[in-house]
Amino acid sequence: MHENLRSKSLCVFITAFAAGIPALSYSAPGFVSRSCLPVGAQESITVDWTFRQDLYWTASAHYKNGILQHIPNSGWSPTWRSYAGHLGSEFWYGAVVGYHWRFDTRIRQPVRMAVTTATDCNLRQWGF
Amino acid sequence: MKRVVAVITGLAALAIVAFMYLLEGPWRPWESAQPPAQMEGEGMVSPPGFNSTASAPLTRNAPDDADDDRHDTTPNPQSFQFNSAQDQDTLSRTGAAPPSNRTGGQLDQHSASNGLSEEETMTIPGTGTDANGQAPSASITPGQIRIGSIKDLPQELRDITAKQMEDEKDLGYVPVDDMTMSFYYGGYANYLLPPQETASGFTVALADLSGTPFERLRLNGIVPDGPSPPWARATRVYTDAGGAAFFLEEWDYVASGGGALILKETINAQVGDAPAVMTIHQSPSGQSVTNLGWYSDRKSYILTVTGKWQNGAKRENLLSLARSIRESEPSSPAPAQTQAADSKKSPPLK
Numbered sequence: 001m002h003e004n005l006r007s008k009s010l011c012v013f014i015t016a017f018a019a020g021i022p023a024l025s026y027s028a029p030g031f032v033s034r035s036c037l038p039v040g041a042q043e044s045i046t047v048d049w050t051f052r053q054d055l056y057w058t059a060s061a062h063y064k065n066g067i068l069q070h071i072p073n074s075g076w077s078p079t080w081r082s083y084a085g086h087l088g089s090e091f092w093y094g095a096v097v098g099y100h101w102r103f104d105t106r107i108r109q110p111v112r113m114a115v116t117t118a119t120d121c122n123l124r125q126w127g128f
Numbered sequence: 129m130k131r132v133v134a135v136i137t138g139l140a141a142l143a144i145v146a147f148m149y150l151l152e153g154p155w156r157p158w159e160s161a162q163p164p165a166q167m168e169g170e171g172m173v174s175p176p177g178f179n180s181t182a183s184a185p186l187t188r189n190a191p192d193d194a195d196d197d198r199h200d201t202t203p204n205p206q207s208f209q210f211n212s213a214q215d216q217d218t219l220s221r222t223g224a225a226p227p228s229n230r231t232g233g234q235l236d237q238h239s240a241s242n243g244l245s246e247e248e249t250m251t252i253p254g255t256g257t258d259a260n261g262q263a264p265s266a267s268i269t270p271g272q273i274r275i276g277s278i279k280d281l282p283q284e285l286r287d288i289t290a291k292q293m294e295d296e297k298d299l300g301y302v303p304v305d306d307m308t309m310s311f312y313y314g315g316y317a318n319y320l321l322p323p324q325e326t327a328s329g330f331t332v333a334l335a336d337l338s339g340t341p342f343e344r345l346r347l348n349g350i351v352p353d354g355p356s357p358p359w360a361r362a363t364r365v366y367t368d369a370g371g372a373a374f375f376l377e378e379w380d381y382v383a384s385g386g387g388a389l390i391l392k393e394t395i396n397a398q399v400g401d402a403p404a405v406m407t408i409h410q411s412p413s414g415q416s417v418t419n420l421g422w423y424s425d426r427k428s429y430i431l432t433v434t435g436k437w438q439n440g441a442k443r444e445n446l447l448s449l450a451r452s453i454r455e456s457e458p459s460s461p462a463p464a465q466t467q468a469a470d471s472k473k474s475p476p477l478k
Contacts, residue, residue, distance in 0.1 A: 030353055030354060049319065049354050050311050050315075050316070050319050050351060051307065051311070052307075052308045052311050053304070053308045054308075055285075055288065057253050057254075059253065073253065076253075076282075076284055076285065099250070101252070101253055103285055103288065104421070104430075105288075105292065105302065105304075105407075105409075106407060106409070106419035106421060106430055107394075107405040107407065107419060107421030107430060108292060108293075108391055108394045108405055108407065109389060109391065109394075109421070110252045110268065110285060110388065110389050111268075111381075111386060111387070111388040111428075112250055112252075112268045112270065112385075112387045112388065113384065113386050114385055114386060115385055
């Protein structure tokens with residue numbers, strides 16, 4: 001009886017984590033946006049994964065019920081991680097559009113790097 | 129007791145799964161409270177004025193809008209506007225741009241109330257404004273590289289660029305921090321992946337370097353731009369027998385929806401037909417690198433080498449190395465598959 005219960009519990013446990021793992025797997029880039037109700041996050045982030053500092057600028061357009069609320073931006077700052085948005089204060093699922101810029105000081109050029117969109121917590125993208 | 133623990137464990141696991149699906153899953157009961165939104169692609173909800181990532185076509189070198197007028201005064205009438213057959217490609221992009229007539233960097237409710245348009249062009253952000261309260265900065269269109277002027281930059285970037293050029297004139301280099309420099313002096317090893325592990329993970333088609341002087345260098349591996357694929361940017365790291373390290377960074381700015389503005393005042397080299405920019409960076413500890421950047425009609429290249437290569441024979445060798453790069457076709461396999469990691473060693477490329 002105990003063996004049976006243990007086996008069932010183990011199955012549930014393994015199944016649960018097997019189902020959860022894909023949602024946690026990281027996939028990539030140095031740009032991410034997320035709209036995440038549980039943690040009140042509407043944000044966009046630009047990351048240099050090699051931690052090299054440069055001038056980055058990130059903006060994050062936040063939509064609630066399809067209506068644009070605001071577009072906070074990071075301003076230009078020397079960093080390896082540029083953040084724009086709000087955490088712990090905007091509890092909704094909407095749409096977030098992130099604008100990611102870099103002034104590449106290696107070649108002295110403003111570079112538009114990416115525009116990202118998200119309508120969920122976007123956990124598949126790391127971008128912490 | 130064991131049963132209780134087992135049941136609690138199972139329930140906890142289920143709770144985790146339920147939470148994950150609440151975060152990412154397709155079913156969110158509270159969404160029904162929102163007004164109907166246009167559904168596009170695979171369940172992607174786009175705000176007004178935005179297309180989903182999958183469906184929006186982008187034709188490169190589309191007619192410029194009025195905001196581009198100020199960029200027509202390029203130093204070269206050819207103005208480095210690419211116009212190859214590839215320009216007819218239909219590309220996916222990852223969103224749309226805010227209005228280009230806003231004050232640079234001041235993205236506020238006012239500009240938002242205009243509705244974010246589907247314009248491709250985006251003004252270079254910044255906080256500087258001219259006497260009329262208008263952003264003086266230039267705009268950048270995805271998939272395009274333009275030549276502009278330092279005067280086209282927002283004031284803060286103008287100041288930074290002027291300071292850098294002044295430093296380079298006075299000191300012979302641009303000061304950078306030690307942490308950034310440490311990447312080029314061994315730190316890259318922490319991010320290096322063997323070429324075979326990255327062969328299929330790139331969205332950028334890496335240049336075919338077979339038959340080029342790169343073959344005389346040792347390919348140590350590839351630094352991708354994130355912890356796992358897909359990668360839009362890659363840096364191949366080489367070393368020569370003399371200890372110099374070479375970093376060839378490639379980025380498919382077209383596929384990434386990116387673009388850039390080359391500042392005419394900073395152009396000090398040429399790679400093939402492309403204008404190029406060479407800079408020297410040095411940290412307080414005395415470590416230095418030489419950067420050489422240029423663009424093809426699809427990719428940006430930045431070739432960085434440890435040490436100072438801006439003058440004489442070294443400069444020519446660096447330029448020669450850059451010119452040897454042949455861009456591979458987008459559909460061709462990454463050279464990581466064609467060039468072994470343990471390429472033979474060679475004399476220093478000095």
